[in-house]
Amino acid sequence: MPAPHPQLNRHGELIHLLSTEGLPKAIMTQLLDTAEAFLSIHQREIKKVPLLRGKSVFNLFFENSTRTRTTFEIAAKRLSADVINLDIARSSTAKGESLLDTIANLSAMQADMFVVRHSQSGAPFLIAQHCAPHVHVINAGDGQHAHPTQGLLDMLTIRHYKKEFHNLSVAIVGDVAHSRVARSDIHALSTLGVPDIRVVGPKTLVPDSLRPLGVRVCHDLREGLKDVDVIITLRLQSERMSGALLPSSGEYFRTYGITPERLQWAKDDAIVMHPGPINRGVEIASSVADGERSVILPQVTFGIAVRMAVMGTIAGNMA
Template identity: 50%
Template sequence: MSNEAQTNSDTSATVQRDSAGRLRHLITLEGLSREELTALLDLAQFYVRSPGELPARDQTLTGHTVANLFFEPSTRTRVSFELAAHRLGADVVNLDMQTSSRVKGETVLDTIYTLQAMHADILIMRDAEPGLPAYVAGFVAPNVCILNAGEAHLSHPTQGLLDALTIRQHKPDFSQLKVLIAGDITHSRVARSDLQALTTLGAGEIRIAAPDDLMPRPGEFANARRFSNIDEAIAGVDVVMALRIQRERMSSAHIVDEASYHRAFGITAERLRKANPDAIVMHPGPMNRDVEIASDVADGPQSVIQQQVTNGVAVRMAVLATIARNVQARRQLT
């Protein structure tokens, strides 16, 4: 891990717990124990429903107000947090950050203080600035919780959880797993949170594959085997996670040619045959079809991409419910 990433990770892991060691915020998966991760996954599985069934609901968040503050574009994460909060009985506010007072020059903290004054007590944040969720968590009122919905290139904890849940549903013995994460690793907060979750849950082998200019710096992903050849990396794996090229985080000098990338690194049906026959294919979305993943693979029988989306709502319900219960437990002791 780079010095910048390590500093941010250490700060986030510390600030997200209350004085009793309970999770008050969820900013990173770094520092969570296997027992904590497993408890979140077990609760998420409780909330999972099969296609065609009515969604799970309860009133855990009755009386709470959840505010979605997405300073970067999002579809899956924002909508799934909104649905999760509604299904737990919360009031939900979605801020259009393109027309918010932040555009007019208001600071993030002033935006937070305004929401606090309106009794919003669970704030879900996505932002391109590293360290912002942990920074904000240090200033909020004691009853307010911060949930990280995507922080720069560093962290996306609920995506890491939903990916772990999806894998567990198909491959419950993590110790036997060989997992490949392939694509734009250097800019991927998903890859970092997935690595944290998989490492804590005891995954047998984690591989990362990327062109040299999309491979993270030395010191990062220390628990993963590095490959510059996708055909070697995919051989014999149980899970294939494809990542999109994140042009929005690249300078114009480093923009990748899509056709060349697909030839060299795209997950195609031919390449997938090198993995184990029962390997599953994943993608956090949004997909660039026929760039990092071929359409026939994304829609094929080994794909669990739509299951990831379904699991996203269940995981975010589990996180919201857990955080709310921890806050209630703290109130009862004070």
């Protein structure tokens, strides 16, 4: 088990980003403020800033995700870092080397930051606990546990469109039980003071056992969406689309898909979010995904800014 705040140093400064759980509100707000400042960089003629110049960022994707890796690569390059992409599946781990030996070796190459995606929950924690003190770890998604930069970019998106958190109702719709995105969102929303967080879906995907997270469990979509300000739809993994947990993707859409009609249950100015890639006609109707209340593409843009903010903040706290 990790110590209470393994992502902070003894001065309470961010040195790793492992989870939105336990991340103090002040740090979260500072990250969002910094990301907002980086958003304006996108408008400039030259998009680079030298915050990570001479630093080496290693993308360690034990689980493949071209899209997420790309957003981190862009963010790091805009901060002027050198980026090393490691095709872990083909590297020494395949030769039987242990995770910690791989990490020790990469640390010895004078890496400054590891961006880690791993199918095992907790792997980035393990790495942060065992890597050399000059190395900083960013969790890019671990198992069903956490995806903190997605959580933060969702918060940036919500703040951008809704300004405040303290008066919001937010519905998270879909396979909440197996979603690291949902988990990171819930912890961040709680910390930032959202009073009404609902998780919505069938009992197999949204069990009552989620209640201790401080959420309202709704199995009825109308109840879940009623008067909300924000709808976060989750990607339905294909392995859930048939079998024990769910009869079929068509059946899911009929009951929980976000259509223009159902969108009316929410507030008039509600926004619709999705971490991507979307399954059109499964989680969401095409007309909603492409509609005026969808902020799915702005989420992607905000994701670059948030990742720059996380890397830049951690770099500023390097020993």
